[in-house]
């Protein structure tokens with residue numbers, strides 16, 4: 521085993537251990553949390569090393585970069601590729617054809633394009649609805665800061681629900697960046713409340729997945745109910761430009 525694989529394995533396993541402790545602390549089953557190893561802006565050797573170190577789900581932010589990696593690493597057929605970054609309209613086809621999961625569905629317009637391309641490719645794409653619970657202008661996701669206005673989200677959610685080739689599986693958020701992990705806790709709690717709100721409105725839809733938490737705050741996210749955490753630098757190191 522190369523040094524790169526060994527060092528990634530050590531950090532990957534220690535991340536799994538921390539996820540497990542946080543889950544137990546919160547009275548949750550550790551198996552209910554899935555670890556997405558975020559490999560955006562990492563060279564292909566690092567992504568390969570992450571897979572050899574045990575990563576089962578890889579997270580990418582840019583469609584073209586992700587597709588290049590998916591194609592180069594297709595021998596590892598058991599690995600899942602999740603799109604976690606904002607998808608531009610003109611990249612919808614790449615995502616629909618190549619990725620296994622989209623955490624970052626953030627508009628009806630994108631949903632319709634993904635649905636159309638999935639239909640043409642005869643695929644179904646599981647998606648998470650991305651919500652901006654922190655209220656920052658610059659963030660993607662449906663604006664969901666103001667809880668008193670959550671019912672205004674229902675028209676869009678309803679439209680996404682009707683698309684035959686997309687399968688709603690839950691919610692995702694990327695909170696504002698604070699000084700420490702505790703800063704994120706109220707935002708994770710808010711996403712959890714939004715999940716409960718939507719599940720109550722639409723009992724026939726599966727909103728069970730919550731994708732929240734990065735290197736900085738994944739332990740807090742697990743305490744607050746995350747079922748996917750998206751961890752990059754803590755496992756594969758600082759990003760490089762590829």
Ligand SMILES: *Cc1c(COP(=O)(O)O)cnc(C)c1O
Nearest residue numbers: 558604734735750751752753754
């Ligand atoms: C980059 C990124 C991550 C991972 O961030 P790290 O700080 O490297 O753990 C998680 N989620 C999204 C949406 C990202 O863009």
